[in-house]
Amino acid sequence: MNKNNSSLFDKLTIVIPTHYRHKYLERILEYYKDSSFKILVADSTNEKFKKTNQYKVDYFHYPDSSYHFKMNKVLQKVTTKYCVFCADDDFIAKESLFECVEFLEEHNDYSCVQGRYVGFDKYHNGYQFRPLYFNSREIKINNEYISVRLKEYMENYFQLFYAVHKKNHIKSFFYDCCNNKMYNPILSEIGLGMYALISGKYKSLETFYSARDQESVSSDVDRTTLDLIIEDLKYKEVLYSFFKMTSKFILSKHSIFSKIINKFDKSKDLKEDAEEILNSSIRLYCDKRRIVTKAFEERKKLLEKRKVENSTKIKYEKKLKVMELGHKQVINHAGYPVSDKKAMKNWCEIKRLLDEAESECYEK
Secondary structure (H helix, E strand, O other): OOOOOHHHHOOEEEEEEEOOOHHHHHHHHHHHOOOOOEEEEEEOOOOOOOOHHHOOOEEEEOOOOOHHHHHHHHHOOOOOOEEEEOOOOOEEOHHHHHHHHHHHHHOOOEEEEEEEEEEEEEEOOEEEEEEEOHHHOOOOEOOOOHHHHHHHHHHOOOOOOOOEEEHHHHHHHHHHHHHOOOOOHHHHHHHHHHHHHHHOEEEEEEEEEEEEEOOOOOOOOOOOOHHHHHHOHHHHHHHHHHHHHHHHHHHOOHHHHHHHOOOOOOOOOHHHHHHHHHHHHHHHHHHHHHHHHHHHHHHHHHHHHHOOOOOHHHHHHHHHHHHHHHHHHOOOOOOOOOOOHHHHHHHHHHHHHHHHHHHHHHHO
């Protein structure tokens, strides 16, 4: 792959949303400052970011607006074929973006692609990483039928929010969210993945893709689960909006109607088929989650019985053990810094920037 190929730069836009976290915004803009990708910043902080003139970005200020409002607005500015969201506190490796765009260019039936993730945390000896989403690394969703793709996705749920996507279904999703007043963050994460897989297939590449900050916490984190949204009547309206817009999006794919009704009674109304596809997919997600949650709760009770002292030292030792086990887990898998020279090179570039940012904070 020729990294100097300007045609690949011209095909992707990086969208960076931020909300009262300008120190992280500055950090990620430093990382991308030498790249030629088109970058759009959607900032809902009340005060404008003061250093926009130092970076080659298009900055859009939506003071104190909602996440969905600003994303819908900024996505109208995207003119490239592909789009990727990068959280202000994370990093998506520049080299992997080329690989993702190249893959999508060569596989028109795919709607999104990403690679291997790591999480980074601060230890006594600096920033270190551990693998994230390891169990979903080999999942391929490439069935010809929408119904099967959605079921496979929801049964083995993993986030697609930060994958490289074709622009059109991302724009449709946030437009539909605003149009239907569907602002729930959990349904938004799941819904964007559904829109992607209604639109095409998915692949995870064997490449180092993203480093996610495990220390920073978003100011608007919502811990509500899909199970609760379904069961609690106070979410009735937003759930109805989600079903309405997603079913409608399925039906909008006129050229693949015959594939929508795979394994369903062809005498049914197409609207009923779309709703049944959605219902069955969400049931699979909830059933799988109940199994995982039960196992987690049993382990939690076991740990509570041991009455382990929750000291700072033990917390640190536990983090270190998790990191070491993670490294062993991926030692023979491509795309991770412990097993891949290219991945290590990309991680070292990110780590260098993290160390520099940390050093500047101490100096101030």
